[in-house]
Each structure stands twice: as C-alpha cells, then as structure tokens.
Amino acid sequence: MIAFLLHRLCQGVLVLLAIALIAFALFNYVGDPVSGIAGQDAGLADRARLRQELGLDDGVAIRFGRFVAGLARGDFGVSYQEARPVGQIIREKLPATLELSAVAALIAAAAGVPLGIYTALHRRGRLARALLALSLMGVSLPTFLIGILLILVFSVWLRWLPSFGRGGVVAIGWWTTGLLTVAGWRAILLPALTLALFQTALIMRLVRAEMIEVLRADFIRFGRARGLTARALNFGHALKNILVPVITIGGLQLGSTIAFAIITETVFQWPGMGLMFIQAVTFADIPIMAAYLVLVGLFFVTINLTTDLLYLAIDPRLRVERARIGFG
Amino acid sequence: MMRPRAEPLLRVDQLRIELPTRRGALVAVDQVTFAIAAGEVLGLIGESGAGKSLTGAAIIGMLEPPLRVAAGEIRLAGRRLDDLPDKAMQRLRGREIGAIFQDPLTSLDPLYTVGAQLIETIRTHLDLGVAEARRHALDLLREVGIAGPEQRFHHYPHQLSGGMRQRVVIALALAAKPSCIIADEPTTALDVSVQGHILALLRRLCRENAAAVLLVTHDLRVIAQTADRAAVMYAGRIVEIGPARAIIDAPQHPYTAALMQAIPRIGGRGDRMRQIEGTMPRLGEVPQGCPFHPRCPSAFDRCRRERPELMPAGTSAAACWLFAGGTAAAGVGEISEYDAAGSEMVATLAKADRV
Amino acid sequence: MAPQPRRRLRDSDLLWRFRRSPVAIGAVTLAAGIILAALMAPWLAPHDPRDLASVSLLDASDPPAWLDGGSWQYPLGTDGQGRDVLSAILFGARLSLTVGVAAVAIAVVVGVGLGLLAGWRGGIADSAIMRLADVQLSFPAILIALLIDGVARSVLPRHAQSETAAAVLIAAIASSFWVQYARTVRGLTLVERGKEYIQAARVSGVRPAAIVLGHLLPNVMGPVLVLATINLALAILTEATLSFLGVGLPPTQPSLGTLIRVGDDFLLSGDWWIAIFPGLVLAGLILSVNLIGDWLRETLDPRLRGT
Numbered sequence: 009m010i011a012f013l014l015h016r017l018c019q020g021v022l023v024l025l026a027i028a029l030i031a032f033a034l035f036n037y038v039g040d041p042v043s044g045i046a047g048q049d050a051g052l053a054d055r056a057r058l059r060q061e062l063g064l065d066d067g068v069a070i071r072f073g074r075f076v077a078g079l080a081r082g083d084f085g086v087s088y089q090e091a092r093p094v095g096q097i098i099r100e101k102l103p104a105t106l107e108l109s110a111v112a113a114l115i116a117a118a119a120g121v122p123l124g125i126y127t128a129l130h131r132r133g134r135l136a137r138a139l140l141a142l143s144l145m146g147v148s149l150p151t152f153l154i155g156i157l158l159i160l161v162f163s164v165w166l167r168w169l170p171s172f173g174r175g176g177v178v179a180i181g182w183w184t185t186g187l188l189t190v191a192g193w194r195a196i197l198l199p200a201l202t203l204a205l206f207q208t209a210l211i212m213r214l215v216r217a218e219m220i221e222v223l224r225a226d227f228i229r230f231g232r233a234r235g236l237t238a239r240a241l242n243f244g245h246a247l248k249n250i251l252v253p254v255i256t257i258g259g260l261q262l263g264s265t266i267a268f269a270i271i272t273e274t275v276f277q278w279p280g281m282g283l284m285f286i287q288a289v290t291f292a293d294i295p296i297m298a299a300y301l302v303l304v305g306l307f308f309v310t311i312n313l314t315t316d317l318l319y320l321a322i323d324p325r326l327r328v329e330r331a332r333i334g335f336g
Numbered sequence: 337m338m339r340p341r342a343e344p345l346l347r348v349d350q351l352r353i354e355l356p357t358r359r360g361a362l363v364a365v366d367q368v369t370f371a372i373a374a375g376e377v378l379g380l381i382g383e384s385g386a387g388k389s390l391t392g393a394a395i396i397g398m399l400e401p402p403l404r405v406a407a408g409e410i411r412l413a414g415r416r417l418d419d420l421p422d423k424a425m426q427r428l429r430g431r432e433i434g435a436i437f438q439d440p441l442t443s444l445d446p447l448y449t450v451g452a453q454l455i456e457t458i459r460t461h462l463d464l465g466v467a468e469a470r471r472h473a474l475d476l477l478r479e480v481g482i483a484g485p486e487q488r489f490h491h492y493p494h495q496l497s498g499g500m501r502q503r504v505v506i507a508l509a510l511a512a513k514p515s516c517i518i519a520d521e522p523t524t525a526l527d528v529s530v531q532g533h534i535l536a537l538l539r540r541l542c543r544e545n546a547a548a549v550l551l552v553t554h555d556l557r558v559i560a561q562t563a564d565r566a567a568v569m570y571a572g573r574i575v576e577i578g579p580a581r582a583i584i585d586a587p588q589h590p591y592t593a594a595l596m597q598a599i600p601r602i603g604g605r606g607d608r609m610r611q612i613e614g615t616m617p618r619l620g621e622v623p624q625g626c627p628f629h630p631r632c633p634s635a636f637d638r639c640r641r642e643r644p645e646l647m648p649a650g651t652s653a654a655a656c657w658l659f660a661g662g663t664a665a666a667g668v669g670e671i672s673e674y675d676a677a678g679s680e681m682v683a684t685l686a687k688a689d690r691v
Numbered sequence: 692m693a694p695q696p697r698r699r700l701r702d703s704d705l706l707w708r709f710r711r712s713p714v715a716i717g718a719v720t721l722a723a724g725i726i727l728a729a730l731m732a733p734w735l736a737p738h739d740p741r742d743l744a745s746v747s748l749l750d751a752s753d754p755p756a757w758l759d760g761g762s763w764q765y766p767l768g769t770d771g772q773g774r775d776v777l778s779a780i781l782f783g784a785r786l787s788l789t790v791g792v793a794a795v796a797i798a799v800v801v802g803v804g805l806g807l808l809a810g811w812r813g814g815i816a817d818s819a820i821m822r823l824a825d826v827q828l829s830f831p832a833i834l835i836a837l838l839i840d841g842v843a844r845s846v847l848p849r850h851a852q853s854e855t856a857a858a859v860l861i862a863a864i865a866s867s868f869w870v871q872y873a874r875t876v877r878g879l880t881l882v883e884r885g886k887e888y889i890q891a892a893r894v895s896g897v898r899p900a901a902i903v904l905g906h907l908l909p910n911v912m913g914p915v916l917v918l919a920t921i922n923l924a925l926a927i928l929t930e931a932t933l934s935f936l937g938v939g940l941p942p943t944q945p946s947l948g949t950l951i952r953v954g955d956d957f958l959l960s961g962d963w964w965i966a967i968f969p970g971l972v973l974a975g976l977i978l979s980v981n982l983i984g985d986w987l988r989e990t991l992d993p994r995l996r997g998t
Binding site for chain 2: 225226227229230231232233234235236237238240244245248249322323324325
C-alpha cells in the first residue's frame with residue numbers, strides 16, 4: 009500500500025515537472041521575454057542588461073533549474089500587462105475562484121447525488137424520466153448561455169441578484185472572502201449555479217448509471233434473499249459500492265470545473281483566476297499563462313492523489329497486500 | 337431421522353412460470369409439482385435453461401420481472417406464498433425461506449467485513465443488541481466450521497478462500513434458521529476438493545435444523561452425495577422424480593438414462609461417452625407432445641401427439657408414455673403420495689448412509 | 692474475410708430503429724433544419740450583415756417584429772450597429788458549423804492516423820503517442836484550445852490575427868480532440884492486428900500500408916463515426932465558448948458565439964434579443980447533434996463491443 013502511494017506520488021512529481029517544462033518553454037521561446045518586460049522599443053543596451061539580469065544567457069538546463077526553484081518559491085515572474093509579480097496577482101485572484109468552485113461543487117454534490125439515486129430507484133417514473141431529459145439538456149447547453157439566461161431573468165428582469173462582481177468582501181489575512189456578507193452571497197449565487205449546472209447533470213447521470221449497475225450485483229440479490237430491507241440494500245450496500253467509480257469519474261470531472269470556471273467568471277466578470285487567464289490569453293501575457301498552467305497541473309496532481317487516498321479508505325481490497333488463505 | 341409419511345413442509349403444485357412478450361406469453365416452467373419434507377433434500381437436476389433456477393427463484397419470490405408465476409401454488413407449512421405481495425414476501429425471506437447462490441465471492445459485499453454482514457442479517461431478523469448479535473454471529477461461524485472465528489469476523493470477503501466464503505454464505509442464509517432453503521448451484525464455483533465438505537455441511541445443518549432443502553444443480557455427483565430425492569427437469573417440466581439413488585442407478589425416463597450415460601464413471605465399463613444428440617429446446621420452441629421426443633431413441637407415435645404426465649415407473653415417477661401400461665395412470669395427487677412413499681425408502685437407506 | 696458482411700446487416704437494422712425513435716427523428720429534423728438554413732445563408736438571409744453599406748445606425752437596436760418598435764424588415768430585431776439579427780444568425784451558424792466540422796475532420800484524420808500508427812507499429816511510436824495522449828487527456832479541452840490560441844496570438848503579428856482567426860481556432864479545437872480518436876483506434880488496431888485475415892494478408896506479402904488502409908481502416912471507422920458525431924456537438928460548443936470569451940472569431944466574421952458575446956453587452960440595457968436568439972439557435976444545434984450522437988452510440992455500440 010505504501011509502495012502504491014509512493015509510486016503515485018512519484019508519477020505526480022514527474023507530471024508536474026513535465027508541465028513545468030512546457031511552461032518554461034512557453035515562457036522563454038514564445039514571444040520574447042525581454043520585449044515583454046522592457047517593451048518593444050527598448051534600446052539594445054537596455055535589452056542586453058535585461059538579458060543579463062534575467063540570466064537569459066545561461067545554459068538551458070540551468071535556466072530550467074532556476075525556473076523550477078522559482079516555482080517552488082512561488083515566484084512566477086512578472087506579468088507583461090500589469091508589470092507586477094504574477095505571484096501577487098494570483099494571491100489576489102485565487103480566493104475568488106476557490107470560493108466559487110467550492111460553493112458550486114457543494115451545490116452539485118448536494119443536488120446531483122440524491123437526484124441520481126432517485127432516478128435510479130424509480131427508473132420508470134415520470135418524474136425520473138423528466139429529470140433525465142433535463143440532465144441531458146444541462147450537459148448540452150453551453151455554460152455561458154446558461155449564465156446569460158440567468159442574468160437576463162434574475163438581474164435584468166427581476167432585479168433580484170447582481171450580475172457581476174463579488175459583492176461585499178471581507179479580508180482575512182491575505183484571503184478575501186465573500187461568504188461572510190449577505191451581499192457576497194447574493195453575488196456568488198448566480199455564478200455558482202451556472203458553474204454547478206453542468207456538474208449536477210453529470211453527477212446525477214453518473215450516480216444513476218452506477219446505481220443501476222450495482223443493483224444488479226449478486227450480493228444485492230443475496231441480500232434480498234436473506235431479507236435485508238430495501239433501505240439497507242440501497243443505502244447501506246449499493247451506495248457504498250458506487251462510491252469508488254463515482255469518485256474516480258467525479259475526480260476526473262473536477263478538471264472540467266476549471267474550464268467552466270473560466271467561462272463563468274467571464275460571464276459574470278468574477279475577479280478570479282479564470283478571468284485573469286482569459287485576459288492573459290487576449291493580451292499574450294505569457295508569464296500569467298505559464299503560471300496558470302503550472303497551478304492547474306498542481307491542482308490535478310493533488311486531485312489524483314486525494315482520489316487514490318480515498319480509494320484506499322473505501323475499498324478494503326486495495327489495502328491488503330495478499331489475501332490470506334484459510335483452509336476451506 | 338426417519339419420518340414415516342412426513343407432512344411436506346414445502347409444496348409446489350402445478351407451478352407455471354411465464355415470460356410475457358409482445359408476441360404472447362412464453363412458458364418457461366410448466367406443471368412443476370413436488371413436495372419436500374422437513375429435513376429432506378430434494379435435488380433439482382437439469383441442463384442450463386431447463387427452468388430449475390427459475391423454479392427456485394419463484395419459491396423465494398425473486399423472479400425477475402417480467403417473468404411471473406402464471407399458475408399453480410407454492411405453499412410453505414400450508415401457507416400460500418405465490419400470491420403474496422413483495423413486502424410480505426420480504427418479511428419471510430431469511431426468516432422462513434433462505435437462499436444460497438452460486439458464486440460466494442460475488443454473493444458477499446466486498447466492502448464490509450464478514451462480521452458486519454452477519455450482524456446486519458442477524459439484527460434484521462432477531463431482536464438482539466450488538467453484543468449479543470456478535471456472539472450469535474461467532475456461534476454461526478463455528479457452526480459452519482470456520483476455525484478461528486474471532487479473527488475471521490474482522491476479515492473482508494476477499495481475504496477468505498472460496499470454501500470459507502461459501503461457509504460464510506451458508507451462515508448468513510441460516511442465521512435466522514429458516515425452515516426452507518433454496519440452494520442454487522452452491523458448489524459449482526468451488527474447487528472440487530472443497531465441494532464435498534460444503535455439501536456435507538449443508539446436509540448436516542439442514543438435517544439438524546429440520547429444514548426442507550431444494551438443491552438446484554446440473555451436477556449429478558452433487559445429487560448422489562447430498563440429495564435424498566431428485567427431480568429431473570427438461571424444457572421447463574419435471575420428467576422424472578424419485579429417490580436419488582434410484583434416479584442415478586436405475587433411471588427410468590429416457591432423458592435421465594441418457595444423462596447418466598453421458599457421465600464418465602470410475603469403475604464403469606470402458607464404453608464411449610455418449611452425448612445426447614440435439615439440444616434442449618429453447619423457450620417458445622418446445623415441441624408438441626413430449627418435449628423430449630425429437631431426441632428420444634425410444635420415441636413412438638403417441639409421444640409426438642400427447643404430452644405425458646408423471647406416472648409411476650419403478651420406485652420413481654416418470655413423464656413418459658413407455659410407462660403408460662401397467663398400473664392405471666395415476667393422477668397428480670397420487671403421485672405425491674407415491675413420492676412420499678419413495679421418500680420413506682430413501683430415509684431407510686439414509687440410515688446406512690454416508691454423510 | 693469476416694468483417695464485411697456484418698456491416699450491411701447493421702445498416703439496415705439502424706434504419707429500422709431510427710424510424711421507431713421519435714427522439715432520433717426529432718433531433719435529426721432540428722439539426723437538418725438549422726444546418727440547411729445555415730448552408731443556404733447567402734440566399735436565405737434577408738440582409739447581408741457583411742455588407743457595411745446596407746447597415747444603418749438609424750435601425751440600430753430595433754426589437755423583434757412582434758414587439759413595439761419592431762418591423763418585419765428585421766424579423767428578429769437588430770443589434771447595436773443596425774445589423775439584422777436573423778441574417779447574422781444564419782451566417783453565424785454557417786461559420787460555427789464550418790469551424791466545428793473542419794475541427795472534427797482534422798482531429799479525426801490526425802487521431803485516426805496516429806492511432807493506426809501506434810497500434811500497428813507498437814514500440815516507441817506507441818509509447819510516445821500514448822504518453823502524449825495521457826498527459827493531454829488530463830487537461831480540459833478548452834484549456835488546451837486556449838493555450839494554443841494564446842501561443843498563436845503571441846507568435847502571429849497583430850494585423851494577421853483576424854484573418855487567421857478561423858484557422859487558428861480550427862487548429863486549436865482539433866488539437867484538443869484528436870486524442871480520443873487516437874486511443875480508440877489504437878485499441879481497435881491492436882485487437883484486429885492479431886486476427887487471421889490480417890495475418891493472412893501479411894504473410895501473402897501485401898504491403899503494410901495497404902493492409903492498414905485497406906483492411907484496418909474500414910473496420911475502425913464505425914466507432915470513429917459515432918465519436919465524431921458526439922464530438923461535433925462538443926466542437927461547436929467549444930468554438931462558441933472560445934468566441935464568446937473573445938479568443939475565437941472576431942466580430943467582423945462573427946460565429947454564433949461571437950454574436951452572443953456582442954449581445955451580452957446589450958443585455959443590461961434590456962435589448963435581450965441580440966444575445967438570446969443566437970443563443971437559442973446554438974442551443975438547438977448542439978442539443979440536436981448531441982441527441983443524434985447519443986442515439987447512434989446506444990444503437991451501434993453494444994453491437995460493436997460484441998464483435
């Protein structure tokens with residue numbers, strides 16, 4: 009088991025290094041970092057000096073090493089657009105994105121799992137089939153369209169909720185939270201719903217499919233044969249057994265949350281990492297793009313490791329190295 | 337252990353199971369009639385698709401829809417089961433009727449320990465606290481012959497060997513001491529070396545608890561070792577029923593005879609193994625008259641036209657026109673008596689028996 | 692030569708099932724309607740939104756015909772510049788479809804090609820391609836498309852950007868989609884490679900290229916087509932998203948996504964039609980193609996897995 013975890017950890021580190029390499033390549037070979045920092049019109053002498061300062065004349069391996077060391081310290085270079093350290097920009101934007109994603113994930117799980125179970129247990133019911141149709145739409149409709157529709161209904165027509173910004177934020181240390189004020193909650197509601205819709209539909213369909221599959225299993229049949237109640241079978245046995253596949257695929261889907269966060273933040277002008285990334289792409293701000301890439305990579309590796317740990321906690325078959333054979 | 341004319345605990349009368357389709361109902365099982373006394377093991381033999389598992393499923397009320405019981409009666413201790421709503425059936429399952437299925441690995445939830453699953457089942461049926469349930473569970477584990485039950489209690493299914501798992505399955509099925517057990521191929525998925533032990537265990541426990549056992553299998557050796565009486569099914573019908581020894585040593589129905597000839601036997605003559613030509617008809621393709629007649633070496637005209645009912649043949653009863661002469665064709669009700677008489681005979685033999 | 696006859700059986704079965712599925716019929720009708728209208732845009736559209744001379748600011752921000760202030764000259768209203776929304780939608784749909792189809796086509800060619808290579812050759816080619824695929828798969832497609840777009844932006848001179856926008860977009864989307872085809876085809880190739888008819892061809896001296904193209908390719912096209920249909924919906928969605936975000940097609944040659952972006956600015960002032968109508972058409976298109984793809988997969992897949 010320890011060996012398994014170590015192996016996964018090494019894999020994770022390797023992936024991160026690969027991503028760092030890509031970021032490094034982006035940084036140094038796409039566009040000109042010197043022009044980016046000094047401006048297009050900088051004189052030759054200034055450029056040469058900048059090159060010296062940035063250490064651009066050293067060998068590739070050394071520069072990469074420095075790059076990785078910098079990453080580990082949180083030094084992502086300087087933004088072309090804003091001429092200040094990328095690390096600082098990220099610290100400002102990170103809380104907004106994390107809070108949005110967390111609230112959306114909570115909504116998605118709280119709605120998706122029960123709906124999934126319900127539609128699995130009542131397969132032929134009218135409500136279940138209606139929900140299934142709705143979920144297909146939830147997966148097909150573009151997120152930005154949903155966002156726009158919500159803005160139209162709730163901000164423009166009904167004027168209940170704001171259509172941009174975070175509302176009132178409270179600063180705690182370097183973190184800014186919008187969850188401590190009513191205005192903050194009103195501001196986060198529409199974006200979180202938009203972000204959550206796709207995930208909810210996905211989770212619901214996933215839970216439903218897995219549930220239906222597991223209810224066909226022999227141990228459920230045997231449980232029924234020995235008189236266990238429907239509740240014990242559905243929630244005690246079936247539910248626990250679908251946790252592993254749901255977590256796997258759910259974990260993989262978390263990646264798409266990042267993508268959807270970009271879109272949602274753009275629609276609602278939510279000052280988070282996604283909006284920052286889009287602006288960087290529009291202005292060819294390579295340092296921010298590279299930094300975002302590395303952070304996303306870090307996020308994925310963490311998710312994968314956490315998923316692995318969760319597996320170990322849930323499925324005892326992975327824990328024991330060798331099955332102990334008794335005498336039959 | 338001899339019960340003269342024991343009142344059957346489980347009675348199945350003219351059971352008919354149908355599969356409704358858009359093109360009309362297909363008959364999967366028809367006119368199946370048998371009775372099992374307390375403490376008796378009835379083996380139900382047949383090829384796959386013959387309807388034996390369906391019969392077992394019908395008794396415990398677990399036919400997969402759209403399959404349904406279309407006619408007939410199933411009675412346990414006099415009380416009808418086939419017309420009970422599912423909720424009522426659920427209360428009986430585990431308590432009055434139990435079932436054991438083929439694959440012990442997939443029969444147990446892989447994510448819960450043996451002990452947890454035992455306690456859950458025990459507390460579903462018996463009103464016990466956790467500590468008492470635990471003691472009861474340990475007793476059960478000992479009863480099914482698991483050494484070191486205190487350790488095994490905390491093990492997960494995958495940590496046990498196949499034989500031990502099936503013992504756990506038996507423990508679970510017998511936790512509330514049901515009076516009727518359906519065992520569907522309980523040893524098919526196990527190593528040959530282990531099969532004997534499990535069957536012996538099953539037999540012993542069922543005798544001790546005076547449970548009526550329906551042992552569904554395709555393996556004649558299982559019948560030989562464990563069953564008191566046997567019924568042979570073909571294309572959804574019982575074609576022969578009688579004492580297990582008689583069925584095996586002196587099969588009456590041509591199908592049964594062919595089955596016996598198809599098994600290699602130690603000490604038998606060095607005859608070529610004979611396969612029965614053709615295949616058993618599928619649902620909806622059962623021929624008119626006797627379902628076996630297309631493959632039967634002894635078929636004659638009547639076999640093609642009329643379907644034979646069970647009639648006395650030696651110590652058993654066989655559904656074959658070859659036995660139409662002699663004693664007047666007995667009605668079904670009389671067959672049960674005949675059956676019971678046969679069961680007396682077997683009980684006598686059982687005393688001098690291997691266990 | 693086992694595979695050929697089975698395909699014919701599948702086809703007729705497919706048509707039979709199609710006729711009996713109202714969802715499939717509805718979806719195909721909707722998709723066909725939108726696609727045909729889009730293709731016929733130059734002839735169907737009442738106005739040409741690209742012709743700046745025909746656009747008049749006097750007609751700017753007119754609501755749809757059935758509301759006050761609207762007229763049937765501009766059935767779905769006009770945008771802030773006076774362009775007819777209906778015409779813009781028709782041309783926009785055309786662009787969206789073009790980009791979507793082109794992106795999927797390229798992804799299929801590249802993906803199938805690499806998949807065949809990886810499956811047939813094995814060894815280093817296989818490992819390299821699959822490593823790349825694995826790394827790429829863990830990233831959401833949009834992110835990859837955005838990255839490529841961003842790189843293109845910093846590499847291309849500013850003035851060339853709007854002209855090459857469509858090409859860059861297609862390349863970006865295609866690069867995020869090729870992976871699934873590569874994986875599927877590689878798997879199928881590995882399976883087919885061991886079969887007798889392939890061995891026979893090799894032994895009788897047929898050149899590898901001929902075997903791969905003549906025998907393997909037809910047999911892997913089935914699942915690829917199903918994937919491509921599902922992917923088409925996703926490609927259109929991705930293009931719309933990228934355009935909405937401002938890194939796709941520019942307002943000078945707007946796709947449906949760009950139109951929605953433009954309309955978004957007018958949302959708060961109450962001119963909802965500029966964004967909503969293109970949105971509805973987009974949603975209809977994606978939904979119908981998705982349904983078709985879903986239905987195709989359900990109908991064909993279990994059979995395919997069985998072969």
